[in-house]
Amino acid sequence: MTRAILAMDVGIIGRHSFRGGAHPPQKKDLTRDSEIQAGPAVKEVAVMLSQHIGAACRPLVRKGNMAQAGQKIGDSDAYVSAPVHSPITGQVKEIGLRSHAVLGRSTAIIIEAYPHDATRRSYSELKEQIDESKYSAEQICEAVRQAGIVGMGGAGFPTRVKIEPSPQTPKEILIINGCECEPYITCDYRLMLERTNLIIAGAKLAGRASGCSRVFIAIEDNKPAAIEAMVAALQGQSGGPQAPWGGGIELAVVKTKYPQGGERQLINAVLKKQVPTGGIPPMIGVLVVNVATAAAIAEAVLFDRPLTHRVVTVSGEAIAKPGNYYVAVGTSVSDLIDFCGGVTQKSAKVVLGGPMMGIALADLDTPITKTSGAVTVLTKEQIGGAKFARRQTPCIHCGRCLEVCPENLNPTKIAHAVKYNLLDAAEKEYFINACSECGCCSYVCPANIEVTGYIKTGKIFLARQKKKMPQ
């Protein structure tokens, strides 16, 4: 089936885009054809108590306790929070500090696997279509909450909070985000190929829970196989009289461009609507859920399985065996790299996430969290070509960062305002807080200026300043 025929047959919405954006090399062919394989059978996991936005969990176990695979080991009473579960059966070795990619040192529950622990979880499969009307919205929300599901695309916002209907901001449209615009990463792509039904089930359940009347699945047009798989699966779904195919789910093919998978950009591309600056999608009645999150919702509701494992793409030019692995949350990055045959001589930088927005790790014992979709090992040449060998020159005001900025900001002006400590100007005149830190400006900058770095720094300084100031 060619894409053109597909579009005619089933009325695919698209192919849309947003203004701005960059085209970094995709590099997805390194892992695109590697099936999701079981990850390392780890001896020890470190489950972070804060893997999401919101309140950190309290540990529910003590040192020396036994933890069953799937047992809840941390929870919080706060509304915006999500519990954590043990991915393996073993003994709690300690509750101590581990490196967290974003938060720095933070508390984790370290569980040592029993020597003969054979509980190696595999991803659930779903053969038949589901009838989501069997589940009530409350039931779905509660299952999602209990399973500790958070946004797996990277932000880690507790999914229950997101999908729960709210009278102030009624949600109408749900977009399942299968864009995966970051270079190298293919975990969502493989999931769309191998767990298509699970994602569709998750989409239906999320739609039912949130009360959304329209559900889109958005995929970038560089993934024709995923689009085909999705169309084939959707055509098998029964639909009501209003929805002749796909059970009311529409497919939106969007243009391949970075950061197409960004929530605000995706909404703009699919619906031609703009989320207000500083606002969130529900303010315009939209909900965006990552495909991996959708699959996790289906696993939680249909199979009652908590979120303890996720697919992680281990890729990059400097890794021996790149691939997509089903990894226990809490596995350390070094264990994962060893499992993939280690790194080659050329390796220079290990990035948790993709190369555009990922975080360079200083400590390889950093555990995988629910939000880490990839480990990318970059070579010296790559980062050398990027940031070390080439001399940084002064800004020549070429305006390329303005052109690529998906939020229509003036990155160079913000960066210079931060550089010269004019935080007030950065905030009030150049709207620093509207920046989504996608990294396009640094990527295209011919002068090699760390524009995104300046902006991130400025945001942190501003937040500190506001904390100090009495309201």
Added chain:
Amino acid sequence: MLSDLRISCSPHISGRLSTRSVMIDVIIGLIPAMAAAGYYFRVHALILISTCVIACVGTEWLCNLIRRKPNSLDDFSAVVTGIILALSLPPKLPIWTAVIGGVFAIGIGKMVFGGLGSNIFNPAMVGRTFLSVSFGMLMTSWTAPATLDAKMSKIAPENAADTRTQATPLAWSKMAIKNKLGAGTYNEHNFAGTITGEVGGCLGETSVIALAIGGIYLLIRRTIRFHIPLAVLLCAFVSAGIAYLSDSYAYMQPFYHLTSGGLLLCALFIATDPVTAPLTRRGMWIFGAGVGGLTMLIRIVGAYPEGVMFSVLLMNAVTPLIDRWCKRIPAGGKPSVT
């Protein structure tokens, strides 16, 4: 190996562009104009270009040495300044004058402000202005292209001791405004001359074809955007058109204005200098319109036959104001005050 992990802020990869590659692009874009200059004005043109480039590069090197700054020659911006300065000089300018121009352009036009990226005014235009104010006579004696037929009319034979001089199209225009001759005398033959470049004028500004080829290259490479050139040409055309419609005996046809003088060189290579032009699109339109309008004002009303140089400098001066005025609004609208 994994013992020396590099840490940096994301993104961890970056595009292939560098300041040097941008500058080299501009140099490539200027090659047709340089070739045309070499063809029409022969060896002296090439000597002038290389003199200016050497003077500019040398001055930048010296300034870095004095300021104890790291060497910045490898970004090639001094080369670009040198070429543009040379292309805006009269063909038979003495070498020593060109050296002074180059030194002034880089030394005063760029390095005193802090080097690349910090200068307010276009360095090449600063250098040229200095020369035309200091050596007015030398800067306004135009030689005819070497390819031109000897039987062509000479407007200023008294200037010509051993070289043939020829009035530039804009000098014709000025004469016409003073009603010494009608603008119509500037006939179709001369118009064709401005297209190919077979006409009196500065080194690089005469050949419309060569400039257009270079400009299209830069546009395709996205080294420059179309906003400024289009705004300059449109505004110049409209202003010249108004003048022409008001008195077609005294004023040249607007098309002649576009093709003659330094307007095209300015629109494509000088006004588009990113350092001294506004950042936002709206700002670019205003900037370009200002350059085009001021040029025509000087050409038509002012005392000089050519106004590109001063209009670029004037608009450079207001660039920070334009940037301050034309701010970008975030895609999601201005954030509501919380």
